[in-house]
Amino acid sequence: MSRIIRIFDTTLRDGEQCPGASMNREEKLAVARQLARLNVDIIEAGFPIASVDDFEAVRLISHELEGPIVAGLARAKEEDIDRTWEALKGAPRPRIHTFLSTSDIHLKHQFRLSREAALKRAVEMVMRARGYVEDVEFSPMDASRSDPSYLYEVLEAVIDAGAGTVNIPDTVGYATPDEFGGLIKGIRENVRNIDRAIISVHCHNDLGLAVANSLAAVLNGAGQIECTINGIGERAGNASMEEIVMTLRTRRDFYEADTKIVTEEICKASRLVSSITGMVVQPNKAIVGANAFAHESGIHQDGLLKEKTTYEIMRPESIGLVQSKLVLGKHSGRNAFNTRLKEMGHELSQEELNKAFERFKRLADQKKEVYDEDLEAIITDEAYRIPETYMLRYIHVESGSDINPTATLEIEVEGKALTKVGKGDGPIDATYKTIVAITGTKSRLVSYDVKSITGGTDAMGEVMVRLEEDKKTAIGHGADTDIIVASAKAYLNALNKLVYWKKIKGPENKREK
Numbered sequence: 001m002s003r004i005i006r007i008f009d010t011t012l013r014d015g016e017q018c019p020g021a022s023m024n025r026e027e028k029l030a031v032a033r034q035l036a037r038l039n040v041d042i043i044e045a046g047f048p049i050a051s052v053d054d055f056e057a058v059r060l061i062s063h064e065l066e067g068p069i070v071a072g073l074a075r076a077k078e079e080d081i082d083r084t085w086e087a088l089k090g091a092p093r094p095r096i097h098t099f100l101s102t103s104d105i106h107l108k109h110q111f112r113l114s115r116e117a118a119l120k121r122a123v124e125m126v127m128r129a130r131g132y133v134e135d136v137e138f139s140p141m142d143a144s145r146s147d148p149s150y151l152y153e154v155l156e157a158v159i160d161a162g163a164g165t166v167n168i169p170d171t172v173g174y175a176t177p178d179e180f181g182g183l184i185k186g187i188r189e190n191v192r193n194i195d196r197a198i199i200s201v202h203c204h205n206d207l208g209l210a211v212a213n214s215l216a217a218v219l220n221g222a223g224q225i226e227c228t229i230n231g232i233g234e235r236a237g238n239a240s241m242e243e244i245v246m247t248l249r250t251r252r253d254f255y256e257a258d259t260k261i262v263t264e265e266i267c268k269a270s271r272l273v274s275s276i277t278g279m280v281v282q283p284n285k286a287i288v289g290a291n292a293f294a295h296e297s298g299i300h301q302d303g304l305l306k307e308k309t310t311y312e313i314m315r316p317e318s319i320g321l322v323q324s325k326l327v328l329g330k331h332s333g334r335n336a337f338n339t340r341l342k343e344m345g346h347e348l349s350q351e352e353l354n355k356a357f358e359r360f361k362r363l364a365d366q367k368k369e370v371y372d373e374d375l376e377a378i379i380t381d382e383a384y385r386i387p388e389t390y391m392l393r394y395i396h397v398e399s400g401s402d403i404n405p406t407a408t409l410e411i412e413v414e415g416k417a418l419t420k421v422g423k424g425d426g427p428i429d430a431t432y433k434t435i436v437a438i439t440g441t442k443s444r445l446v447s448y449d450v451k452s453i454t455g456g457t458d459a460m461g462e463v464m465v466r467l468e469e470d471k472k473t474a475i476g477h478g479a480d481t482d483i484i485v486a487s488a489k490a491y492l493n494a495l496n497k498l499v500y501w502k503k504i505k506g507p508e509n510k511r512e513k
Contacts, residue, residue: 002258005248006224007241008167008200009035010044011273012057013073014238015228021277021475024386024500025057031229032061034272035068037345038265040241041224042069044097048087049080053501055087062091069093069135076100076125085132096129096136097167102151103142119154123161130162137165139202144168144175144183152190159191165198165224170213173206173236181216188221200224203239205231210239215247218257229273230281230288242266242287242319250313267320268345275380278464278475280449287319328360328370344372346379363460366481373453374460377479389414389499390439390492397484399427407431409488411438428487435491443467443498445491450483463490467498474498 012028012035015021023031028045035043045061046054062070072087074080076098088094100111100122107113113121122138129136138158143151155166168187170180184201188194201217201224203210214225231240245261252258270288274281283290293316328337337357341348348356359378364370394410407430410419418438424430432445446466453460461483465476476494480486 002252002256003223005218005222005257005259006041006198006200007245007259007261008042008044008071008224008226009038009040009228009241010202010226010238011035011228011232011241012061013044013046014202014226014234015232015273015277016046017234018232018237018277018279021232021279022473022501023276024497025053025060026386027276028057029060029064031269031273031276032065033347034265034269034345035229036065037262038269039260039262040068041260042071042095044071044073044226047073049074049083055083058084058087062088062094066092069095071095071097071137074098074125074129076121078125078128081125081128081132085129088133094133094135096133097139098125098129098136099139099141099167099169100125101142102140102146102154104147105145106142115150119157122154123157126158126161126163134164136163137167137200138163139167139169141169142171144170144180145172148183148186148190152187155187155191155197156193159193159197163197165200166194167200167202167224167226168217168222169202170204170210171202173204173210175203175213176207176209177212177216180213181220184217184220184222198223200226202226204234205236205238208236210237211243211247214239214244215255218248218255229269230279230285232273232277232279240286242270246287246314246319249318263318264320265345271376272380275376275462275477276475278449278466278477280464287314293321328375329364332360332364341375341379344375348379363481367456367460369454369456371454377453377460377462380477380479386496386500388492388496390435390495392485392488392492393417394419395431395485395488397427397431399430405430407434409434409438411435411492413439427484431484431488432491435488435495439495441469441495441498443469443495446473448487450487453479461486463487465490465494467491467494469498472498472501474501 016023032043045058048055048058058072070091072084074084084096100118101107107118126136126138140151140154199222201214201222203213225244227239227241227244229241231237245259248255248258281288334357337360338353356378391412393412396408399405404423405427406423408421410417420434420438422430422434422437424433446468449464451462453462460479460481462479463486467474474494474497476490478486478489
């Protein structure tokens with residue numbers, strides 16, 4: 001019988017630490033709900049002491065979701081532990097996850113602690129966390145570069161102090177599969193009380209080995225894997241959840257292990273995270289990339305037509321990849337619209353539903369066919385918006401081969417309508433220069449990406465922009481059948497996020513793990 005490996009998803013914490021991938025609490029809640037539909041075992045919802053928004057996101061997610069354990073991350077400091085408990089207090093299944101480094105390079109140069117002092121603090125903070133909750137996880141940061149004998153000593157002490165899960169991080173992605181598997185084996189053989197705790201692993205992808213290292217750990221007794229949707233995270237990212245899950249599911253014969261993940265929800269989760277963070281999934285990405293189930297070679301196509309297993313080791317349907325289908329039209333009513341959204345996993349408030357339905361009716365008048373992907377774009381564009389300092393009221397653009405592109409925009413700025421006309425090298429450039437003139441902002445456009453959501457000349461266009469201001473990066477998202485309108489929406493969405501974060505973000509205390 002296969003062992004069941006716990007999936008600890010840290011998309012909302014470590015994944016969010018990827019530059020430019022920050023999410024507001026509404027977006028975090030949307031991702032958390034999708035993670036619950038995936039049936040992940042543990043959701044690390046954030047780092048409560050990092051900011052007010054992180055605190056509120058952890059509190060909201062931990063109290064609203066049913067099913068998964070919800071964890072908050074805390075450094076091995078009293079104020080961190082206490083703040084995390086404040087966010088989790090009253091939640092049905094809370095976990096406090098605390099960490100402190102065990103590598104000499106970290107202890108000497110970053111923490112300025114001796115081994116003895118670090119061990120003492122780790123034990124004290126696990127005990128403090130254990131005083132609040134029954135479920136405590138401890139991570140010896142940079143474990144893969146730590147002296148094994150000292151690592152064993154720390155793990156034994158924190159388990160005695162009450163840690164039910166000990167997580168072994170390859171914090172800088174330094175280990176190789178043989179090394180990391182050997183590290184897990186050594187822990188099993190040398191930590192006296194390891195039978196009282198679950199061994200977890202948290203691997204970074206700096207050498208492209210995060211998934212391989214995680215799977216090597218499973219072969220050597222690990223019972224929990226920490227990972228993220230699409231593998232997002234610090235630097236080169238984390239172990240990719242979908243790759244780990246589908247490897248274990250596809251090769252149960254080899255690993256003799258599986259997860260409880262509802263794999264049919266994987267594709268939807270990947271698209272949601274990509275849309276919210278603005279991090280586009282590369283076409284050749286395993287499992288969820290656009291080309292993952294595409295076959296161009298004539299030999300491959302011939303084999304597939306005769307028997308799918310000749311060149312497909314997984315069914316596209318197993319990850320929720322199904323052909324687009326027409327679901328609604330311009331005569332569809334609000335109830336049918338809301339019912340379809342619920343089937344797709346979206347629970348909207350009345351105000352959000354009203355806005356989304358209004359957008360749908362306008363789209364249905366413009367398009368003959370409305371697809372699920374169109375509905376997803378509407379939800380992302382409308383339901384997960386933050387408070388709008390800047391709102392687009394009107395846009396008119398003139399452009400052509402023999403005229404100077406001109407944009408006329410009316411934008412509501414904190415309740416006051418302002419109108420300006422601007423010129424540029426092209427229609428988008430003119431639009432963006434006019435927005436800057438109206439808002440008086442000084443953001444720098446870092447990237448601009450546009451894609452068609454579905455096929456056809458009447459398809460919705462989806463635009464993602466990345467703006468930078470005062471070393472803060474924000475992702476803006478906009479969708480419309482008019483690509484210039486979508487571009488304006490995306491730019492304003494990013495500006496609104498920058499304003500929002502300036503108002504609510506406290507001092508950043510995020511650390512790697």
